[in-house]
Amino acid sequence: MSERAAAAAPTPNVTRTDPMQPAPWRVVRTEPETHDAFKLTLAPVEAGPPFTFEAGQFNMLFAPGVGEAALSMSGCSGTVDRVVHTIRAAGRVTKTLRTLKRGDVLGLRGPFGKPWPVGLAEGRDVLLVAGGIGLAPLRPALCHMLEHRERFGRVNLLYGARSPQDILFAKEIETWRGRFDVSVEVTVDRAGADWHGRVGVVTTLVPRAQFDPANTVAFICGPEIMMHFTQRELERHGVPDESVWVSMERNMKCGVGFCGHCQFGPLFVCKDGPVFRYDRVAPLLGIREV
Amino acid sequence: METLEPIVSELPLFKGLKPEHIQIITGCAANARFEAGEFMGRVGGPADRFWIIRQGRVALEIHAPGRGQLTVQTIGENDAVGWSWLVPPYQLRFDIHAVTSTRVLMFDGKCLRGKFANDPELGYELMQRFSQLILRRLEAMSIQLLDLYGDHDGEHE
Numbered sequence: 535m536s537e538r539a540a541a542a543a544p545t546p547n548v549t550r551t552d553p554m555q556p557a558p559w560r561v562v563r564t565e566p567e568t569h570d571a572f573k574l575t576l577a578p579v580e581a582g583p584p585f586t587f588e589a590g591q592f593n594m595l596f597a598p599g600v601g602e603a604a605l606s607m608s609g610c611s612g613t614v615d616r617v618v619h620t621i622r623a624a625g626r627v628t629k630t631l632r633t634l635k636r637g638d639v640l641g642l643r644g645p646f647g648k649p650w651p652v653g654l655a656e657g658r659d660v661l662l663v664a665g666g667i668g669l670a671p672l673r674p675a676l677c678h679m680l681e682h683r684e685r686f687g688r689v690n691l692l693y694g695a696r697s698p699q700d701i702l703f704a705k706e707i708e709t710w711r712g713r714f715d716v717s718v719e720v721t722v723d724r725a726g727a728d729w730h731g732r733v734g735v736v737t738t739l740v741p742r743a744q745f746d747p748a749n750t751v752a753f754i755c756g757p758e759i760m761m762h763f764t765q766r767e768l769e770r771h772g773v774p775d776e777s778v779w780v781s782m783e784r785n786m787k788c789g790v791g792f793c794g795h796c797q798f799g800p801l802f803v804c805k806d807g808p809v810f811r812y813d814r815v816a817p818l819l820g821i822r823e824v
Numbered sequence: 825m826e827t828l829e830p831i832v833s834e835l836p837l838f839k840g841l842k843p844e845h846i847q848i849i850t851g852c853a854a855n856a857r858f859e860a861g862e863f864m865g866r867v868g869g870p871a872d873r874f875w876i877i878r879q880g881r882v883a884l885e886i887h888a889p890g891r892g893q894l895t896v897q898t899i900g901e902n903d904a905v906g907w908s909w910l911v912p913p914y915q916l917r918f919d920i921h922a923v924t925s926t927r928v929l930m931f932d933g934k935c936l937r938g939k940f941a942n943d944p945e946l947g948y949e950l951m952q953r954f955s956q957l958i959l960r961r962l963e964a965m966s967i968q969l970l971d972l973y974g975d976h977d978g979e980h981e
């Protein structure tokens with residue numbers, strides 16, 4: 535089913551009212567993605583202005599009686615009548631979200647945060663580097679690039695998962711692989727003898743990608759250490775820090791720059807990010823070498 | 825007969841080496857092919873060669889009792905496999921297994937070691953290049969050990 539809205543279909547945009555007030559959204563579909571990740575498709579309960587978001591933005595989803603979590607949209611960006619999230623059941627909120635059934639209602643605030651600068655990538659080669667659940671926030675960026683394929687140079691998706699059982703969007707990855715205009719490389723950190731794909735960390739995929747380092751934009755999403763090592767590998771291949779963008783993860787409360795919960799040095803991840811240019815956050819990362 | 829020299833000189837591992845060194849290395853090289861599933865070497869076996877993958881994929885594996893065969897890393901096109909040929913006791917540290925049908929350039933390590941005695945510069949160059957390779961593999965393996973995508977207590981504030 536299309537995630538796009540019919541032009542006339544009015545849907546709520548809660549950011550137009552009180553950003554702290556969740557709007558009721560109904561679960562229209564829930565599907566397992568992997569053993570611990572699932573896809574949640576939501577539709578607004580009340581009519582209102584359309585819901586529009588850009589690739590890389592997130593919502594705060596409120597699991598009734600439990601709490602809220604920041605979750606990126608994983609569906610294609612634009613004006614939509616349904617919102618799709620791909621979620622790893624990590625803790626209290628996300629584990630509760632996994633128990634929701636079709637027809638259940640939850641609270642949603644958003645969209646929040648700065649998106650991936652997809653416009654900046656136009657006319658350039660693109661590296662989308664994802665680790666683990668980090669593929670979910672990058673999927674809308676890839677979706678946008680594939681929809682407007684002629685605007686971009688060579689598009690590479692490099693994806694690292696923990697094991698073959700943890701690979702997200704497995705069917706879609708096969709579809710992307712079948713296209714000639716995008717290069718998709720997948721690797722896992724561990725596997726048994728029955729896996730015939732690549733084994734090794736996601737950084738080992740960088741030398742396999744085709745790109746002109748001086749005219750490339752890289753978007754990286756995954757655990758902080760993974761992003762750090764990926765940036766280092768990109769640097770080795772001549773991609774300057776100013777061409778690298780990362781999506782940062784910090785625990786969030788308000789999601790809109792009020793509470794300071796997500797503070798990261800002088801930055802608020804919810805409002806100034808979550809997507810940052812690497813050279814802006816590099817001094818704050820403080821990662822020791824392994 | 826067609827020489828492998830132009831191919832050898834373009835391989836990332838050997839790029840920039842002096843022509844006379846490329847010539848020596850090529851003298852110890854041959855084309856080879858392995859079928860999917862074929863073992864190129866076994867742990868503890870003699871390490872008297874190394875390979876550079878031209879097409880296909882090979883896996884470095886260890887056997888863990890009770891857990892079967894575990895793949896540590898896979899190696900793809902243009903990458904080198906095998907470094908134990910450089911260091912005594914010249915024994916393989918991993919099982920090396922062709923995952924897909926694989927074409928390689930096979931290098932006779934014993935032949936090359938023999939040349940180092942007369943040409944220490946070549947020995948030094950190759951040691952440097954293989955050390956870099958080992959360092960990068962070690963780095964990749966240590967990142968793998970971090971189990972980046974697993975659950976980690978106390979990681980979130």
Ligand SMILES: Cc1cc2nc3c(=O)[nH]c(=O)nc-3n(C[C@H](O)[C@H](O)[C@H](O)COP(=O)(O)OP(=O)(O)OC[C@H]3O[C@@H](n4cnc5c(N)ncnc54)[C@H](O)[C@@H]3O)c2cc1C
Nearest residue numbers: 603604605606621622624625626627628783784808977978
């Ligand atoms: C901008 C942004 C976008 C995001 N997008 C996504 C997304 O698209 N999909 C997604 O799955 N996630 C996403 N996240 C991550 C998600 O917000 C966090 O995983 C969030 O913490 C989940 O909330 P929770 O209550 O379910 O888990 P929490 O209870 O906050 O637990 C989170 C982690 O902490 C560990 N933990 C929990 N309790 C303890 C304890 N007592 N001791 C030790 N460790 C503990 C858990 O194992 C888990 O790994 C995003 C985060 C941000 C900031």
Ligand code: FES
Nearest residue numbers: 789791793794804
């Ligand atoms: S979550 Fe409140 S300021 Fe960012």
